[in-house]
Amino acid sequence: MELKEIQRLEGHTDRVWSLDWNPATGHAGIPLVFASCSGDKTVRIWEQNLSSGLWACKAVLEETHTRTVRSCAWSPSGKLLATASFDATTAIWENVGGDFECVSTLEGHENEVKSVAWNAAGTLLATCSRDKSVWIWEVLPGNEFECVSVLQGHSQDVKMVKWHPTEDILFSCSYDNNLKVWADEGDSDDWQCIQTLGEPNNGHTSTVWALSFNASGDKMVSCSDDLTLKVWETENTGMQSGGGFAPWRHRCTLTGYHDRTIFSVHWSREGIIASAAADDAIRFFVDDNESQVGGPLYKLLLKKEKGHDMDVNFVQWSPGEKPLLASASDDGTIKVWELIS
Amino acid sequence: MTLGLINANPVVRAKKERIARSEDPHAVDPLDIYDILFSLFFIFLSAPSLLISLTSLCQISCGILGIPNILIPWNSSVSSPRNQSPITFTPTVQHCSMATVIGLCLRVKLKHYFPPHYKVDIKVSPGSHADEESVNKQLNDKERVAAALENPNLRQLVDECLYSNEL
Numbered sequence: 240m241e242l243k244e245i246q247r248l249e250g251h252t253d254r255v256w257s258l259d260w261n262p263a264t265g266h267a268g269i270p271l272v273f274a275s276c277s278g279d280k281t282v283r284i285w286e287q288n289l290s291s292g293l294w295a296c297k298a299v300l301e302e303t304h305t306r307t308v309r310s311c312a313w314s315p316s317g318k319l320l321a322t323a324s325f326d327a328t329t330a331i332w333e334n335v336g337g338d339f340e341c342v343s344t345l346e347g348h349e350n351e352v353k354s355v356a357w358n359a360a361g362t363l364l365a366t367c368s369r370d371k372s373v374w375i376w377e378v379l380p381g382n383e384f385e386c387v388s389v390l391q392g393h394s395q396d397v398k399m400v401k402w403h404p405t406e407d408i409l410f411s412c413s414y415d416n417n418l419k420v421w422a423d424e425g426d427s428d429d430w431q432c433i434q435t436l437g438e439p440n441n442g443h444t445s446t447v448w449a450l451s452f453n454a455s456g457d458k459m460v461s462c463s464d465d466l467t468l469k470v471w472e473t474e475n476t477g478m479q480s481g482g483g484f485a486p487w488r489h490r491c492t493l494t495g496y497h498d499r500t501i502f503s504v505h506w507s508r509e510g511i512i513a514s515a516a517a518d519d520a521i522r523f524f525v526d527d528n529e530s531q532v533g534g535p536l537y538k539l540l541l542k543k544e545k546g547h548d549m550d551v552n553f554v555q556w557s558p559g560e561k562p563l564l565a566s567a568s569d570d571g572t573i574k575v576w577e578l579i580s
Numbered sequence: 581m582t583l584g585l586i587n588a589n590p591v592v593r594a595k596k597e598r599i600a601r602s603e604d605p606h607a608v609d610p611l612d613i614y615d616i617l618f619s620l621f622f623i624f625l626s627a628p629s630l631l632i633s634l635t636s637l638c639q640i641s642c643g644i645l646g647i648p649n650i651l652i653p654w655n656s657s658v659s660s661p662r663n664q665s666p667i668t669f670t671p672t673v674q675h676c677s678m679a680t681v682i683g684l685c686l687r688v689k690l691k692h693y694f695p696p697h698y699k700v701d702i703k704v705s706p707g708s709h710a711d712e713e714s715v716n717k718q719l720n721d722k723e724r725v726a727a728a729l730e731n732p733n734l735r736q737l738v739d740e741c742l743y744s745n746e747l
Contacts, residue, residue, distance in 0.1 A: 254726075278726060309723075325730055350727075464721075517722075570696075
């Protein structure tokens, strides 16, 4: 196994916090596109040139957010981009003939918005903040967004929100060391916390920074300041016919691999878990088929030392037939990688 | 044996540092850190008005600042930085409400002097603060640090503390 650097992208003038591949690109001849966001208060759109295979910056989205842009997320159709900022707002951008226009600004959080996520159908949006709350917004016609629920439950800042890949179940992770699972149990926007995964359930012992699902949605991996990755599993995704909920349970803990805080984790459709950490390295893990009973269930496939010159804040696999990995760093650069076996 | 222990000789430590430095030209001498931070503490200690507004009943001084023997760049090939010790400071009052602001000042000050790829952990000395764990967690959460430094009020406080001319 070898990790080959395809390109190193410069442009941001401060740390790059996050990025998101546009899910509607990378197939049917559409060049791969991703958005990146930074402490320089801007968002950049990068598009692949089909002949050279390299990316170039196509647009810089600026003068909307007044502080760090912490996270960004494309809608499932790839037409809208949501950006969450320390300025307490979430902006919605629409691609109009190659130009990105800010078509809506979601206000309500008391302070820094840290993460934004669309559900699978693109009908709901979730945001979370240092104000400890998670907000669910309904997407209405005409780029209108209505807050349908404010979820209180975490006792500290909420670091990340993520929807289940197929069900309308929301997951959040926090500085309070917990993961929480939220679902709408009634017909009328009655969102409730249906499960808390914390220390008593073999959960994390420090800030949980991120989580990611496997392709089928019956497993989830989380990463933490406690220097571990944890894999969780469920019998049955979503609500069962009787109205009950199949709970998530701890499957295993990957410990001893990371030296400093793990900021990001992403599970590829092919089953490879990539992690990004404050030790500047990128690591890859896979299910260990040869694992003995009671042995570790996942093994380290590859560790890329010095993936970046500074902390690696984010990793994400691209859509398309042959997934590439993009990483974002405190060194202000983004790198696109290919994992070659 | 006993004699050697009683007379812990500072020359031994100096020798160690020199060896480490010669092996890794990028290592930072702890004396440099003392130099950098001394100016900061001088400000804390010599500007009583600032001290009161900043730290209420809390003080820090060079004597109780814990600095690891040597700081080595994270990616140093010479030595594994796995057990790199944090820089510590000791608030004189267990309930000091400004401990996180002081830690923030230390972080900003050090950032100006160190190459960007250095990784510095800042903590209160063990047992010195009632909310030790929570202060340490906050000081080493880079997202919180970044957000704090974008907050105009906090930024002003930190800048006043670091660049005050009231000496």
